Amino acid sequence: MAKRSTRKKPAAARPGMIRRGLKWLLRGALGLAAFVVLLVLLFTVVNPPTTIYMMQESRRLDGITRDWANWQEIAPVMARSVVAAEDANFCLHWGFDMGAIRAAIDEGGNRGASTLSQQVVKNVFLWQGRNYTRKAAEALITPVVELVWTKQRILEVYLNVVEFDEGIFGVKAAAAHYFAVEPDQITAVQAARLAAILPDPKGRDAKNPTASLRKRSASILDGAETIRRDGRSACFEP
Structure with a gap:
């Protein structure tokens, strides 16, 4: 009588x-999502202690310069200048500027379309670099931040985590580094120059601007006054 094989078939266990x-x-994805939402809620009242990029730069440079400035300690023109330079429709969108996105697509992706809200999400919750995983995470977290944080809080956090020079993070450190002033003493011209270096903080100098940087600063100076007059700064100013 032939013996029946007792060997288990691997394929039978695969579906399970x-x-x-x-x-x-x-479960892991839901847990991660819950953790991020918890951080978003926490950072409405607690200032982010650091970011992934700051930690990377601190290790590379053996230290960075950063000191938090509360909203009341920052000159209003600094916030307007950053909005004029980086996201003129900041008060009009919910995290994504669809007009800027369409323009970027029409130009073949040669121009940026990230809003200040997206930049805050990237800087505070994610990592640097261009890849689909980070962009997808950014797209998911940005509406949550817009829903929970005020526009003023988004700007406050942005101004405190963005890099203004190699190892110089936040507007308070930048004001001292470039102009030897406190952030509430920043002039309109200084604010425009600080905003103008943001796309390339390691390659531009707000204290010794090139001709092209002066031209860009002048444009931002006009833009900051324009959004003040036409009400596009109303969501973060009294």
Whole structure:
């Protein structure tokens, strides 16, 4: 009489293993999402202590310069200048500037379309670099930040985590580094120059601007006054 084989067939176990793997993957994704939402809620009242990029730069440079400035300690023209330079429709969108996105697509992706809200999400919650994973995470977190934080809080955090020179993070450190002043003493011209270096903080100098940087600063200076007059700064100014 032939013996019946007792060897298990690996294929029979695969569906169950796949289901368990997907279940744990889903749990992990939900847990990560819950953690991010918790951080977003926490950072409405607690200032982010650091960022991934700051930690990377601190290790590379053996230290960075950063000192938090509360909203009341920042000259209003600094906020207007950053909005004029980086996201003129900041008060009009919910995290994504669809007009800027369409313009970027029409130009073949040669221009940026990230809003200040997206930049805050990238700087505070994510990592630097261009890849689809980060962009997808950014797209998911940005509406949450817009829903929970005020526009003023988004700007306050942005001005305190953005890099203004190599190892110089935040407007307070930048004001001292370039002009030896406190952030509430920044003039309109100084604010425009600080805003003008943001796309390339390691390659531009607000204290010794080139001719092209002076031209860009003049444009931002006009833009900051324009958004003040036409009400596009109303969402973050009294």
